[in-house]
Amino acid sequence: MSAANCLVTNDWICGEYLRTRSAELTDATLQHVGITVVSVLLGLLVAFPLALLVRARPRLAAPVLGLTTLLYTVPSLAMFSLLLPFFGLSAALVVTGLVLYSLTILVRNILAGLDAVPAETREAARGMGYGGGRLLWEVELPLALPAVMAGVRMATVSTIALTTVGSIVGRGGLGNLIEDALPTFFKAQVLAASVLCVLLAVVADLALLGVQRLLTPWARIRTTRGAV
Amino acid sequence: MGAVSGAWSWLTTGANWAGNGGVWQRLGEHLYVSGVALLVACALALPLGLWLGHLGRGGAVAINVSNAGRAVPVFAVLALFMVSPLRNAGYVPTVTALVLFAVPPLLTHAYVGMREVDRAVVEAARGMGMSGGQLFRRVELPLARPMLMTGLRSAAVQVVATATIAAMVGQGGLGRIITAGFATYDTPQVVAGALLVALLALLVEALLVGADRLLGRRRPL
Numbered sequence: 001m002s003a004a005n006c007l008v009t010n011d012w013i014c015g016e017y018l019r020t021r022s023a024e025l026t027d028a029t030l031q032h033v034g035i036t037v038v039s040v041l042l043g044l045l046v047a048f049p050l051a052l053l054v055r056a057r058p059r060l061a062a063p064v065l066g067l068t069t070l071l072y073t074v075p076s077l078a079m080f081s082l083l084l085p086f087f088g089l090s091a092a093l094v095v096t097g098l099v100l101y102s103l104t105i106l107v108r109n110i111l112a113g114l115d116a117v118p119a120e121t122r123e124a125a126r127g128m129g130y131g132g133g134r135l136l137w138e139v140e141l142p143l144a145l146p147a148v149m150a151g152v153r154m155a156t157v158s159t160i161a162l163t164t165v166g167s168i169v170g171r172g173g174l175g176n177l178i179e180d181a182l183p184t185f186f187k188a189q190v191l192a193a194s195v196l197c198v199l200l201a202v203v204a205d206l207a208l209l210g211v212q213r214l215l216t217p218w219a220r221i222r223t224t225r226g227a228v
Numbered sequence: 229m230g231a232v233s234g235a236w237s238w239l240t241t242g243a244n245w246a247g248n249g250g251v252w253q254r255l256g257e258h259l260y261v262s263g264v265a266l267l268v269a270c271a272l273a274l275p276l277g278l279w280l281g282h283l284g285r286g287g288a289v290a291i292n293v294s295n296a297g298r299a300v301p302v303f304a305v306l307a308l309f310m311v312s313p314l315r316n317a318g319y320v321p322t323v324t325a326l327v328l329f330a331v332p333p334l335l336t337h338a339y340v341g342m343r344e345v346d347r348a349v350v351e352a353a354r355g356m357g358m359s360g361g362q363l364f365r366r367v368e369l370p371l372a373r374p375m376l377m378t379g380l381r382s383a384a385v386q387v388v389a390t391a392t393i394a395a396m397v398g399q400g401g402l403g404r405i406i407t408a409g410f411a412t413y414d415t416p417q418v419v420a421g422a423l424l425v426a427l428l429a430l431l432v433e434a435l436l437v438g439a440d441r442l443l444g445r446r447r448p449l
Contacts, residue, residue: 075389
């Protein structure tokens with residue numbers, strides 16, 4: 001009885017809300033995850049060639065890094081609004097904005113990772129007959145992986161937070177629930193959606209950390225040996 | 229193209245700038261809220277960050293606070309304030325949320341800036357008989373300045389950007405022009421508002437970079 005009443009008295013925490021609206025919450029979470037995953041993957045697809053380009057032509061470093069940093073300065077509400085004439089009220093609008101934001105972090109981290117590969121390692125691989133492509137895929141990228149993954153983690157976490165602003169065009173995942181609940185001061189919904197959003201960020205960060213450990217088994221061996 | 233020319237004619241219409249809800253009023257609200265929040269955040273974060281950096285302790289705290297700041301959605305925090313009793317307290321919820329988001333970059337950069345001061349220089353200053361306070365004022369602070377300014381820049385830009393989102397929960401500021409445009413399906417107004425906000429953020433960044441250069445020139449090290 002008191003459980004059903006929490007919807008009437010507008011409590012912050014309401015079990016009845018979670019039970020009756022679980023489908024709505026799941027849909028919003030899935031939309032949130034979908035938008036984040038697509039944005040980060042597209043961000044990586046764009047950032048990677050950019051980083052390689054900057055590395056091959058150091059003269060382009062200042063303009064490329066400057067431009068991506070400039071994009072990061074644009075407030076999210078303004079970014080989504082500025083893209084409005086090109087995409088209309090669509091998920092593509094939100095994803096494009098988020099990809100532009102992720103570029104700053106991703107390009108910098110990929111570059112930092114590749115720059116940190118020791119020159120001797122590169123020389124050794126060349127001496128063993130590795131060509132440019134094979135050198136990149138089999139030597140440089142694995143060694144740059146920790147820095148790249150650090151960038152991916154940061155980009156993912158901030159993308160999850162920024163996705164909520166996409167609710168201005170109705171594609172904000174959990175942000176939609178927050179916006180819907182605002183006019184009626186529906187506390188349980190605002191709190192539940194906010195908490196889910198933060199939880200999502202924490203889970204994503206831990207999952208990516210796990211992926212990084214799986215992808216860099218040599219780092220684990222080194223640390224366990226170091227511990228002994 | 230229609231939206232851009234529409235935005236231009238919106239911006240060049242004097243009536244949109246004047247009066248209640250006009251650009252000037254929104255700009256004033258935006259600058260007031262951002263300014264107050266930035267001052268409060270600096271007053272809280274800088275002494276703490278510099279002190280921890282001077283002592284060389286609490287690095288994990290600084291880094292974790294900064295990472296947590298990235299994970300918390302601005303919109304969610306503002307919304308939580310707006311459905312709490314704080315919503316009747318005028319600018320308090322917006323300023324509180326902005327302070328919350330400005331503290332992590334300020335704190336981390338202050339701490340890291342102090343820690344990155346060359347240990348050999350610090351030891352030399354100690355050897356010359358400088359007290360803790362002298363060391364802090366004459367050696368550590370000037371050397372940590374570039375990092376401090378980077379933190380101040382990212383905090384200021386973040387505050388200006390976040391103040392825009394305040395409009396999504398019905399508070400004032402330039403974001404209101406955008407949300408009002410959305411409510412009436414007035415795309416030229418939305419684009420005009422977005423341009424204004426983006427320009428303001430870039431202007432703040434440029435001003436701080438300029439101030440940093442001036443400061444650096446006045447005090448050659």
